[in-house]
Amino acid sequence: MGVYIHWPFCLSKCPYCDFNSHVRASIDQDDWQAAYVRAIEEYAAKLPGRIVQSIFFGGGTPSLMPPQTAEAIIYAIQKNWRVSNDVEITLEANPTSVEIEKFKDFRSAGVNRVSLGVQALNDKDLKFLGREHSAVEATRAIDTARTVFDRYSFDLIYARPEQDLKSWERELGDAQQHFDGHLSLYQLTIERNTPFYMSHAQGEFSIPDQDLGADFYNLTQDVMEGFGLPAYEVSNHAKPGAESQHNMTYWRYGDYIGVGPGAHGRLRMNGQKYATREHQSPEIWLKNTLDCGGAAHPFEALDERSRFVEALMMGLRLRGGVSVEDLERSSGAAGGVDRYLHQDKLKEARTQGWIEAKQDRLSLSREGWLRMNALIPYLLKD
Numbered sequence: 226m227g228v229y230i231h232w233p234f235c236l237s238k239c240p241y242c243d244f245n246s247h248v249r250a251s252i253d254q255d256d257w258q259a260a261y262v263r264a265i266e267e268y269a270a271k272l273p274g275r276i277v278q279s280i281f282f283g284g285g286t287p288s289l290m291p292p293q294t295a296e297a298i299i300y301a302i303q304k305n306w307r308v309s310n311d312v313e314i315t316l317e318a319n320p321t322s323v324e325i326e327k328f329k330d331f332r333s334a335g336v337n338r339v340s341l342g343v344q345a346l347n348d349k350d351l352k353f354l355g356r357e358h359s360a361v362e363a364t365r366a367i368d369t370a371r372t373v374f375d376r377y378s379f380d381l382i383y384a385r386p387e388q389d390l391k392s393w394e395r396e397l398g399d400a401q402q403h404f405d406g407h408l409s410l411y412q413l414t415i416e417r418n419t420p421f422y423m424s425h426a427q428g429e430f431s432i433p434d435q436d437l438g439a440d441f442y443n444l445t446q447d448v449m450e451g452f453g454l455p456a457y458e459v460s461n462h463a464k465p466g467a468e469s470q471h472n473m474t475y476w477r478y479g480d481y482i483g484v485g486p487g488a489h490g491r492l493r494m495n496g497q498k499y500a501t502r503e504h505q506s507p508e509i510w511l512k513n514t515l516d517c518g519g520a521a522h523p524f525e526a527l528d529e530r531s532r533f534v535e536a537l538m539m540g541l542r543l544r545g546g547v548s549v550e551d552l553e554r555s556s557g558a559a560g561g562v563d564r565y566l567h568q569d570k571l572k573e574a575r576t577q578g579w580i581e582a583k584q585d586r587l588s589l590s591r592e593g594w595l596r597m598n599a600l601i602p603y604l605l606k607d
């Protein structure tokens with residue numbers, strides 16, 4: 226089982242971001258620490274006997290959390306479940322100096338992997354993205370992460386306004402000086418309910434259209450393959466063996482709990498798979514958890530088709546795709562491939578070269594990944 230911990234606070238809100246993250250003048254750190262520990266105890270009572278393979282502190286900006294809070298959470302997990310010897314404990318961090326100073330304390334707390342939100346390696350684009358750090362600070366943070374943690378990764382956002390293919394290729398070359406085994410590369414998306422949504426709609430900036438977006442994607446794949454870090458998932462690149470174990474649990478449709486405001490989980494209990502979701506509002510989450518031990522909405526039992534669709538959508542994000550056996554086992558939908566997928570459309574997608582279906586595995590080609598959001602609904606029967 227994986228454990229996801231959501232820390233919902235940031236120093237400021239980036240104009241592109243629609244994650245459940247909030248800016249607050251003050252945070253009662255003792256209460257927040259007590260609430261996470263309490264929520265973990267409640268989950269442990271429902272889920273005895275599990276082995277924890279990974280812990281992921283995401284956000285928001287969990288590197289703003291006091292390291293003692295991370296330590297208390299890790300300790301509560303160790304106290305309540307067996308934790309695997311090679312547990313991966315990741316912390317998402319922003320590369321500001323305040324956070325870099327705390328890296329050693331997070332390491333002492335048990336964190337062994339850090340994922341830095343670098344986003345761009347030039348100050349002009351960092352400013353446009355509303356980031357609080359410079360490119361120099363970002364590379365300094367990467368250097369510190371390298372010395373402090375066993376493993377690290379960083380995120381970049383591409384297909385930015387006015388970015389051209391050549392400058393992105395150069396920036397990936399700069400990134401090569403700094404990455405080690407893992408890099409996440411996301412194409413900028415304009416999300417509803419963000420300041421970018423409004424300013425983009427008002428024509429204040431434009432982003433690459435679909436064709437140029439595809440060129441950016443293809444270039445990214447070519448360059449990263451050349452660097453020896455091919456995509457193992459749509460937006461994630463790693464040397465073999467350096468993949469994020471926690472995220473692999475999502476993509477393999479394994480079990481994980483989600484603790485913290487708005488966190489999601491997927492869990493098998495008594496032979497039934499459930500979707501879990503915690504209250505979105507930080508204040509309500511905190512209050513309900515301290516008062517009643519939890520702030521989860523009623524667990525939703527997933528029917529067979531939902532499980533099959535989720536397992537398929539997750540599995541096809543992986544370069545290796547998903548074997549029919551794993552797909553049907555993890556979703557509990559025996560015979561699901563015949564029952565839920567149009568065989569004629571599957572054949573057509575193979576002819577087009579979007580999907581590869583060999584030796585009982587389904588996987589998407591690069592062209593398939595580019596069309597993934599339309600392709601999966603096309604393949605599914607109603």
Ligand SMILES: C[S@@+](CC[C@H](N)C(=O)[O-])C[C@H]1O[C@@H](n2cnc3c(N)ncnc32)[C@H](O)[C@@H]1O
Binds near residue numbers: 244285317343380412
């Ligand atoms: C929860 S955020 C990262 C945590 C950390 N607060 C940070 O900003 O570095 C996860 C990642 O999603 C990516 N991301 C968020 N919104 C995005 C958007 N609209 N388009 C593309 N990537 C986005 C960013 O690369 C970001 O680092």
Ligand code: SF4
Binds near residue numbers: 234235238239244246
């Ligand atoms: S991108 Fe990261 S720092 Fe910016 S608002 Fe979102 S979660 Fe916070």
